[in-house]
Amino acid sequence: MVAQPVTLTRRRRDPLDLARLTPAGKRAWFEAPAYADFAAIADFSADRYAITTVPLAGIAGASAAALRVKRAASFAELIAFTCNSGPARSYLDAQGVMRADLALDQPRFDWTNGRRQLALNGASANLLLNSAAPASQSLAVTAQSYALSFTGTGSIALSGASSAGPLAGVGAASRVSLVFTPAAGTLTLTMSGDVRLAQLEANSFASPYIATVGAAVSRAAETAELSPVLEALLQRSAATLAVRGQRLERNAARIVGVNGTSSLLRAQSNRLSVLMDGSAQLATAAGADLRMSSYAAACAFDGTGRSVARNGVAVVTDTGSPPSSRGSVYLGRDAASTATAYGDGWYEYLGIAPTRLSEGKIQEIILY
DSSP states (O other), X not given: OOOOOOOOOXXXXXXXXXXXXXXXXXXXXXXXXXXXXXXXXXXXXXTEEEEESSOGGGTTTOOHHHHTOEEEEOHHHXXXXXOXXXXXXXXXXXXXXXXXXXXXXXXXXXXXXXXXXXXXXXXXXXXXXXXXXXXXXXXXXXXXXXXXXXXXXXXXXXXXXXXXXXXXXXXXXXXXXXXXXXXSEEEEEEEESSOEEEEEESSSSOOSOOOOSSSOEEEOOOEEEEOHHHHHHHTSSSXXXXXXXXXXXXXXXXXXXXXXXXXXXXXXXXXXXXXXXXXXXXXXXXXXXXXXXXXXXXXXXXXXXXXXXXXXXXXXXXXXXXXXXXXXXXXXXXXXXXXXXXXXXXXXXXXXXXXXXXXXXXXXXXXX
16 A cells, blocks of 8 residues: 655634734633623723624624624723813822823723722812812802812811811821702801812712812813724614622712613612613612622613613513613713713723623623
C-alpha cells in the first residue's frame, strides 16, 4: 500500500472571535457566563462596556443569538450624556477629594459611596452665598420644601420663616442635612462654629454640593439617554432590562424612563417597591428602602406578558404590556415635556437582553 500525502490546512479565525479575545489571548470579560444572555452591558463601576455586533439597522429583525454576540465598546456608544453645567457639578474622586472640574456634557463618576458610580441629578441651585465658609444670612423663601446641608462640626439655627432645626454637625468630614417647609417670607440662617460647604436648595433632599461666592449658583439637570442601539433593543417585542444602583433620593424616582411620563422601571412613591408602567402598573412587593441602600431591579416582556423584580422580593408577572412608546429611553429620568421626573442617585450597572428571561434568570441577575 502506498501512503497518500496529507495536506494540512490552517483554519482562519473568525474576525469576530478575535475581537472577543484580550491581547493575552484570553476571553474578554463580557464572554463570562454571567453575561451570556445580554446584548449590551454598561458596567459603570468597572468602567467597562460591551455592545452587540449587530448594526443598528439590523437589530429589529436579528435573532436573539446574533444579538448576544458582543464586542468591547465605549461609554459613549451606550450612553448619550448631556449637561449644560460644568464646575457647578461636584463629585468625590477615588481619593475622596471633592472636585468641581467637569466640562459641559462630561459624565460625573463619583466615589461618595466608596466605589465608582455614575451620579445623576436633576437641576438645583444653592441659594446660600459664600458657601465654602458662609456667614449668617437671610433669604427670601416660599412655602415649599427646602433642604439645608453642610459639612463640619458647627451648627445652623433657623429663624423667621421657619423654626425647624437647628442643624448640628456630627464630624469634621461628615455632611448633615435638614429638610423642612417654611412659611413664605424671610428665612434667617445663623451660622455657629465650623460650618463649611453649606447649601440651601428648594428640594426634597440634599443634592450634591454647588459652590457659590457672591451670588446663588444653579446646576443644570444631567441627562443620560440610551444610545440608538440600546433603544432599538428595548423597542423589540421581547427584552429584559436590569439596573443596579444606590440611594434613589426622590419619591417615585425614575430608574429607566421612556417617552412622556412612563417608565420601564421606577420606584413607587414609598420607595420600597419597583414598578413598570404600561397597560397597567405592575409593582413588586416591598423591600428595603431604596433611599438607604444598594438595589438591583429588572423588568422583562414579550408577547405573552411581563415581569418586574427587585432584590429581596419575588418576581411578579402579569399578562400586560410595557409602555408602548419607547422611542426614547433614559437612565435616571423620564421624557415628560413639561415636568420631567428624575431618579437622582448613583448607578452602577445596566444590562439589556434581547429576550424575556425566565423568572429564575431574573432572580439571578438581581442578586445583590
